[in-house]
Amino acid sequence: MSEQKSAAELAAEVKRDFETKHDNVKAIAEKALAEAEKGVTASSTTKELADQAIVGMNEAKARLDEMEQKLARRREGGDVARSAGERFIEDDGFKAFAGQTRPRGRHIVEVKDISSLTTDAAGSVGGMVQSDRRGMQVEIPQRRMTVRALIAPGTTNSNLIEYDREKLFTNNAALVAEGALKPQSELQTEDASAPVRTIAHWMRASVQILADAPGLRSMIDQRLRYGLSFAEEAQLLNGSGTGQNLLGLVTAATAYAAPGGLVATSQVDILRLMILQTALAEYPPNGIVMNPIDWASVEMQKDGDGRYLIGNPQGTISPTLWGLPVVATQAMGVDKVLVGSFDLAAQIFDRQDATIEVSTEDQDNFVRNKVTIRAEERLALAIYRPQALVYGDLGRVT
Structure with missing residues (x-):
């Protein structure tokens, strides 16, 4: 699975696309103006190319405006905690997968629970949300999970943790006269x-x-x-x-x-x-x-x-x-x-x-x-x- 781009990188990419299409429209306009000054009438092909370039520029501008609005909401809203489901449906890779007319294949998203995550404003999932569809109105009862919070956390890259388990500690520490044999303590592990x-x-x-x-x-x-x-x-x-x-x-x-x-x-x-x-x-x-x-x-x-x-x-x-x-x-x-x-x-x-x-x-x-x-x-x-x-x-x- 390819590394996903950050919002800033996507915004820069959309901006470059808009600038490229803007330059194309400008070049076509300058060429048409120069030919008009020479008395040359613009051909139908030239007009079609100009129309297509303008449409493309407008679409790129709309995407750029949308991206800038999302970035602005992020700066205003700060860090917003999101549930596992929210992180999944807002993943850019999943949006691309779900946006296909007939989705085929698979898509994977990690949904590790964390306290906060920089993102767009809560609920900003754009065109995925259809106004005539609703989520569940009544959620099922949920048990509050608390045991994990009591235990020390850790991570591993292996499939087996090996360690010494303490069985018995015999403490024979005592005061000892000079030159006398020191007592021995015992630590038994398994x-x-x-x-x-x-x-x-x-x-x-x-x-x-x-x-x-x-x-x-x-x-x-x-x-x-x-x-x-x-x-x-x-x-x-x-x-x-x-x-x-x-x-x-x-x-x-x-x-x-x-x-x-x-x-x-x-x-x-x-x-x-x-x-x-x-x-x-x-x-x-x-x-x-x-x-x-x-x-x-x-x-x-x-x-x-x-x-x-x-x-x-x-x-x-x-x-x-x-x-x-x-x-x-x-x-x-x-x-x-x-x-x-x-x-x-x-x-x-x-x-x-x-x-x-x-x-x-x-x-x-x-x-x-x-x-x-x-x-x-x-x-x-x-x-x-x-x-x-x-x-x-x-x-x-x-």
């Missing part, structure tokens, strides 16, 4: 690997979707890109590590065991002891992951006078317990909880950012006038320190 796995799915749609910018954007954002994130979050938490599954945080975590002989009498007590267990392993926790049902149960707890122990129903409260943020996600099982130092325990390695590919290269697509749209990403999850993660039951469900 070889571990995290294979890069692929998450992908596809949909088939009518080829007319290529001309419907809102509809295509909704399909990418609400179905394809969201579907990848949904499967990814489930794998990051609960992947079994077998077959094509990632080794998830829950699978690798250390089982909860109340430390110090302390006894928990409530869900909040259990969470506090999980935090203690992680801290005693010398990994200060930075988050709690639990199901929304369990978080609601914690928030609904009251004292003997019926007053809420956490927050006020009439006010707002950040989801925190014992100073740690609570991540409520349905990817976590009911009555289960994971406490950990997530950024020290694990790291995500992105091998291929989320990519959207459209293709008509299929016999069934051809005869049915369909197009296949595929979303795909590749990543690995390395679990460095299982002791930094504690997983267990809240004891609410028997």
Whole structure:
């Protein structure tokens, strides 16, 4: 796939095209004027060439004006965050692909989520938008993805991450008399690997979707890109590590065991002891992951006078317990909880950012006038320190 030109380069190219056509019109006009002064009547061929040159110049001028307006909107609007679907439908290569009378072949666009991106004003997709076509008026419900943000990020160009996983650290450091034998400490590690796995799915749609910018954007954002994130979050938490599954945080975590002989009498007590267990392993926790049902149960707890122990129903409260943020996600099982130092325990390695590919290269697509749209990403999850993660039951469900 050829390197795409920047907006500035396209503007310069359009401007050069306009100047060339303008010079052609000027040359024809000067030639006709010189012949008129000599009493020579312009031929019909000369008039046709002049008409064609003027039409070409006007078309080039219209393109130049449109490009300058887009550049002006960019300077006024600054950086505008765009969804995966918006980045796909506004890609110049895709516009060229979709603008064909009968699109044939395929086109690929990376749609990695980023915070901001310099672009034209939001929604500026030009002639692709047809006034008599509408995108989806009601979007499907979407789960808020939060687990990835807890884990250290990374990238790789390989299909396998190899690393040393820490098993045990025996610290025998002590005061030593002069000339005495120094004590030896032990650090036990084991070889571990995290294979890069692929998450992908596809949909088939009518080829007319290529001309419907809102509809295509909704399909990418609400179905394809969201579907990848949904499967990814489930794998990051609960992947079994077998077959094509990632080794998830829950699978690798250390089982909860109340430390110090302390006894928990409530869900909040259990969470506090999980935090203690992680801290005693010398990994200060930075988050709690639990199901929304369990978080609601914690928030609904009251004292003997019926007053809420956490927050006020009439006010707002950040989801925190014992100073740690609570991540409520349905990817976590009911009555289960994971406490950990997530950024020290694990790291995500992105091998291929989320990519959207459209293709008509299929016999069934051809005869049915369909197009296949595929979303795909590749990543690995390395679990460095299982002791930094504690997983267990809240004891609410028997």
